[in-house]
Amino acid sequence: MKKLLLGDEAIALGAIHAGLGGVYAYPGTPSTEITEFIQADATARERGVHSRWCTNEKTAMEAALGMSYAGRRALVCMKHVGMNVAADAFVNSAITGVNGGLVVVAADDPSMHSSQNEQDSRFYGAFAMVPIMEPSNQQEAYDMMQSAFELSESLREPVVLRVVTRLAHSRAAVEVHEPAAMQNLGICQERWVLLPGIARTRYAALINKQADMQAASQESIYNRLECGGGSLGIIACGIGYNYVKEAIGDKANILKVSHYPLPESAIHSLAAKSDAIIVVEDGQPVVEQQVKSMLGAEYPLKGRLTGDLPRAGELTPDNVAKALGVEQKPTLAPSAIVAPRPPQLCQGCGHRDVYTALNQVLATYPDYRIFGDIGCYTLGALPPFKALASCVDMGASITMAKGAADAGFFPSVAIIGDSTFTHSGMTGLLDAVNDKSNITVVISDNLTTGMTGGQDSAGTSKFEAICVALGVEPEHVRVVVPLPKNMEEIKQILKEEIDYPGVSVVIPRRECIQTAARKAREARKAKENAK
């Protein structure tokens, strides 16, 4: 049977059909739809597949490792920068090894469509010394889930599945099969205690497995050498393969790579057939660097490092065709009058009222800084608010405000969303409390994870209790309702708390207008159906 699926949905369905026990994830573009699909899927629901959102990527990775220990197949999904948050657990999961199959999906975002960098998760896979799979299309994304779980169980190591935005968020028809039964290998009889003496043994075992990983890559159905002739050999990784085929068809020697570590003998045979090799890979020049060290500095190698492909930004059919010397079609000139249309906070959004109040209150001080965080409210950096001094990583608003306050700067204000606060803001708030830092933290609570489309937020209804439990004085945890009619009250409270010389928290709380509208629609529909 064929189904029209996003790359993300193909991963999700592939995992369910491979007998998944649970998915653990924190929302992040372009990975969010994987978990959402599993949450809504009838088979997954019937089987009781775990799919509730986690507080952050590290808790997700650890819970998945626990499920694997208990013998079930577990999936972890995150956007590329989530790998930084999960890294401690991820890298060490290669040392412990796994029991039930464990697949870590990292969704990279070259060109930064919705991200703050374009780090390449294949570095993480190589760093942890585990296999990586990188589908070139939606069908492979589906098929690879079965393969990745099997590989993970045969090697007893986690496997990374790396996708990029253009596959995650592109639809195509996928041939799907009947779901396999849920796996249960039973609870692990080993102990995964990484004390140094044990960890040394496990690390040696991981090193010993590298030959098996290389053999699996050589034999992988996802890697193949297509011999179409010509003197320029092409190594086409992941979706880079599609752009190569689009440009050049069958008229070249193409090594398709979708399974790492790199298949070494295939690379040597391509090199022997060719006068030069070009590496076409989306993201950073990971393969280009590895091939360079394999073939030696003398071998003519082209790619992103040599400028034949752009050093930054995603691959496109255009830059790949150009790099391959294929003639491109004539184009119309870009319009000179088209104006940029940047994203903006919705009309009627509570974050707008928060920024209006903050800007007005802080304008009365000689100088001030608002340290921002990651979410819809990052758009407060843009006109008309231009409110933010920084936005770096999840939770950094609170800790950067603290550091600035430690340096004697006043007023130092942090703004963070509810979901980002529980993801990575709570520990920083504890640091500030312990240091009695002179900061005001605004937790702009819209009762959801807004930017990724309105997923449940881990701390909903718990924020005052969390702040007080972390040691913020109860009288300096203030709640307001961000509406224009409350503006004077909000400003008064902000002013009082900014002037309080210690840690204060102001929680403007009003539901995201998008999720509120969606709930109203659903309620209306339920009422109609009840009639």
Next chain:
Amino acid sequence: MKIDIILCGVGGQGILSIATIIGEAATKAGLNLKQAEVHGMSQRGGDVQSHLRLSDEVIYSDLIAQGGADMIISMEPMESLRYLPYLAMDGKIVTGSEPFVNIPNYPEMASVQQELAALPAVDIMDIDAVAKSVGNPRGANMVLLGMAARHIQILSVQELKDAIRTIFSRKGEAVVEANLKAFQAGFDGVDN
């Protein structure tokens, strides 16, 4: 046979529904299809676009090459101009005529109209007014799909109508009929 389409507009205008309907029709017709879109931050009132490729042969790339799009289907006139470098030299633009102004520096409408008039093949219509006139004020995107339908030769009008029926069926017969009416009004409007 193949067709490569850029679908565009402003976040929330309903271009992804157009993509879903064409996708449904193409899948049912047994065509190959790829449809790439960008989610996330850009949906908040920013420009949105989707690359939609249909063919009876294998499609490799999820993205359309510059100079390769047979058609730009746009909810909004300035947005249709944003993707000109993607349009084939003899490509077609099908666009709504009414500007969506949510930025302070939206260009003069006269210059937008002038640029569109200078292009070889443009169908332009007040899709909002047409949608209202058939009693479906939220159906401007279906009017636009109707306008585009006669240029999507790889799919028949009936196949597109069937897809509208399938996609909206869970919302009830009234919604299906309203959207079919908007589609038909867009299709007929091009004739005049």
